Amino acid sequence: MKSRVRLHITRLPLLTWLGLPLLVLYLSVNYFLGESRNPDWVRADLPGNGTLPAEAAIPTPPPLQTTPVPWDRRGIVTIWFDDAWQTQYTISLPIMESFGFRGALAVPTLAINNENYMSWAQVRRMQFKGWEIASHTRNHICESAKFDEKTVDYELNGSYEDLRRQGIRADFFVSPCGIELPGIREIAKQHYLGLRTVEPGFTDLPPKDVYFINGFTLTNESTVGDIRTLLSETKASLKWLNIIFHSIDESGSKYSVTPDTFSAMLEEVRNSGLPVLVPSEVLSRIFK
Numbered sequence: 001m002k003s004r005v006r007l008h009i010t011r012l013p014l015l016t017w018l019g020l021p022l023l024v025l026y027l028s029v030n031y032f033l034g035e036s037r038n039p040d041w042v043r044a045d046l047p048g049n050g051t052l053p054a055e056a057a058i059p060t061p062p063p064l065q066t067t068p069v070p071w072d073r074r075g076i077v078t079i080w081f082d083d084a085w086q087t088q089y090t091i092s093l094p095i096m097e098s099f100g101f102r103g104a105l106a107v108p109t110l111a112i113n114n115e116n117y118m119s120w121a122q123v124r125r126m127q128f129k130g131w132e133i134a135s136h137t138r139n140h141i142c143e144s145a146k147f148d149e150k151t152v153d154y155e156l157n158g159s160y161e162d163l164r165r166q167g168i169r170a171d172f173f174v175s176p177c178g179i180e181l182p183g184i185r186e187i188a189k190q191h192y193l194g195l196r197t198v199e200p201g202f203t204d205l206p207p208k209d210v211y212f213i214n215g216f217t218l219t220n221e222s223t224v225g226d227i228r229t230l231l232s233e234t235k236a237s238l239k240w241l242n243i244i245f246h247s248i249d250e251s252g253s254k255y256s257v258t259p260d261t262f263s264a265m266l267e268e269v270r271n272s273g274l275p276v277l278v279p280s281e282v283l284s285r286i287f288k
Contacts, residue, residue, distance in 0.1 A: 071285040075234035076205065077269055077276045079103040080196070080215060080244045082136065082174060084111060084118045091248045091259055093126065099266045101276045102129065106136035106174035106196075109162035120166050127168055132278035134172040135159045135192070156187040172196060172279050185211050193283055202239035206286045213279070215242035218265075220256050227265045231272040240282060241274075 079096070081088045084107045096103055105126055111117045127133050137155040156173070163170045171193040175184060188195045194210040201214035216230060227243070234241040246255035248262050257265075269276060277285070 071205070072275075073238060075238050075274050076240045076282055076285075077231070077234065077272070077274050078240070078242045078279055078282060079266075079269070079276060080106065080174075080242055082106040082244055082246055083108060084123060084136075085247045086116050086118055087247050087249045088245075089118050089122045089126065092245065092262065093129075095248075095259065095263055095266065097129075099270055101266065101269070102131050102278055104132040104134055104172065104278050106134045107159075107163065107170075108136045108138060108176070109159045110138045124166065124168060130278070132172065132280055133163065133168050133170050134174050134196070134279070135163060135170040136174045137176050138162065152183045152187065156184065157191075160191045194279060196242060196279070198244065202234065202237060202241060205238060205240050205282075207240070207283075210283065213240075213242060215244045217244040217246075217255070218257055219254055220252055222257065222261075224261065224264045224268060227268045231268060231274065234274060235272065243269075 079101060081092060081103055084105060088105065092103075105123065107123060112123060113119050123133060135156070136159065138159045160170065170191075173188045173192045173195045175195065175197055185195065188211055194207075194213055196213040196215055198217050199212070199214050200216055203214045207213060218226075230241055230243070233239075243265075245257060245262070247253065247257075248259055249256050250258055
């Protein structure tokens, strides 16, 4: 009996050493699986991948949580990211956070969960971090000829409902490629506080028309000097500067900006001393 007890005791450390790697492996797998799931803060009533069944009642997401502050008669900057590219989450978001900035994300809803685009969990996480999510239609159709009355309804009302089904409140609409069509502004007025275009220019404060917000689209030819000039004009004119980014990467494509250039541009924004706000915050301050 004593010999068997001694044998059991001598084998215990060996079993422990064999078990530790298995325990570490188990915890690691669960950690990475957990990272791929929807974050803890996602609405508990969204089953599966977070999409409500078609027959379910559409929830009404709460308004963006902001602290109303009266406008101090300075120019204002809003930083936009159109199309929900994956690099906007993996690259832009961390850089923006390093500067203490929050931005606005324009989402074409049927692009989500596709290659090179964000997932719904990532879009919701950005909203949770204080970013504003805007509707950008369903399919991002840029050809005016493809829009008839039925398509306008499908793209605008449909994207609005898609976002609501994901528990996302969208108070702004962004027209794809800045197209202007009969019916778009009317539908936008039914659901949204404002509409942003890609028409170059500054927006007056208060805006003359909240359903025609101007913006400057940056390309692979845009420079830090261009941003510096825009910021100087914003300061002098006391207007609203909307800066529009697309992909942040090294691809060299027309609407891409490299991470280094992006960081340098944000440095200029910070050095300007101008407030950086999301669109709903701008309107809440101006019309308070």
